[in-house]
Amino acid sequence: MNGILPLWKPKGMTSHDCVMIIRKLFKTKKVGHTGTLDPEVEGVLPICIGQATKIVPFLTDTKKTYIAEVMLGKATDTEDSQGKVIEEKEVVYPPTDEEIEEVLTSFNGTITQIPPMYSAVKVNGKKLYEYARANEHVERPTRKVVIHHIEKLPTDKEEKNSFRMKIICSKGTYIRTLCVDIGNQLGYPAHMSHLIRTETAAFKQQNTVTFATIEEKVKLNQQDQLLLSILSGLDHLDKYLVDDETKKRVLNGQKLPKPEQRILTDPFIMMHEQQLLAIYQIHPEKPDQIKPVRVFNN
Structure with missing residues (x-):
């Protein structure tokens, strides 16, 4: 199960408390939150599950x-x-x-x-x-x-x-x-x-879910319906589309020549059609190359 749970964190819980509860509800250890909220503060707290945990630092570093x-x-x-x-x-x-x-x-x-x-x-x-x-x-x-x-x-x-x-x-x-x-x-x-x-980032109050809603979905074994795509947590990063041959190289985690296309953010997303392949960045020591930061082998 992979995706982002747009949680509305209630008062009285730490962000870590929320992670622990979701681990039990979703029966997985691969859960991470994207920006600490104090216990007495409520609000939007996107929770990354499964492969989505790979984007936690990129989603944390947002407005x-x-x-x-x-x-x-x-x-x-x-x-x-x-x-x-x-x-x-x-x-x-x-x-x-x-x-x-x-x-x-x-x-x-x-x-x-x-x-x-x-x-x-x-x-x-x-x-x-x-x-x-x-x-x-x-x-x-x-x-x-x-x-x-x-x-x-x-x-x-x-x-x-x-x-x-x-x-x-x-x-x-x-x-x-x-x-x-x-x-x-x-x-x-x-x-x-x-x-x-x-x-x-792109997650707003009106699109969040509460623990009550999550528990109802868990009872029906429909909790996966609450998850948003990993891509929804990367809206703030520029996208670069690749062909079939480059897709293989990306999924193998290879370094590549820097694209001619102007890239507005660093890091940025590598995509093939509608599929998220990886997050790449400009090589810090070789500015004519790009290197993978995260690869999504679904």
Whole structure:
């Protein structure tokens, strides 16, 4: 059984919990998720099964879309609503929509983030949250991430201390940290009070399935009907079509001359008619050649 399960991850589960449950339901060990979501966050979590596990790193390294809520006036040690309050400031004069939008605009593009202490980023072989739990200080590495789009969303709430926003960002973006940094720019301690992920690559909220649906299909032995093609997880990569003779060479994992056709992404997909053959990249040491990264021998 090979394909991508477009799961809607519920609150209260880790991404690893979801993988373990799906392994049992689909009776296979070849299961992998495509981008960690914190336990208290729900949202789109594509799960790769069988041969699809070969594309996990390529699907993980894609744009994500989130709806987040920023709460002004309180900062927490975890940068979300689950943590202990470490700083407070009364929001006497809530920022106007115009002030918020101006600050949000300043975060468009490539920005530098310092990962939160309560995160799985490793420093000297140890995860940051392990240092945090042991109350040990450690220098955190900075990272560059890309905010492709950010906008304030309308809200029906009377709460003046919070606002919602939509973010489209690169892999590795900490939305919690983004909320804190935005709050600081507005002059207040802040934290992320709510978050959902609505899109990962081509997978959208409206196309996802819940565990309840999966369990119903398993009872009918129809769980394979929920799987999308491996190709659906590679929409962001350029495609290169090959002939019958080249197909054999690709499936044998051979290096090939660089195609004359302009390739817009690196890596890219090698296809024969409608069949996905492999993922190739330009050879890092021989730019006139291409080499296989993953081969799909179905």
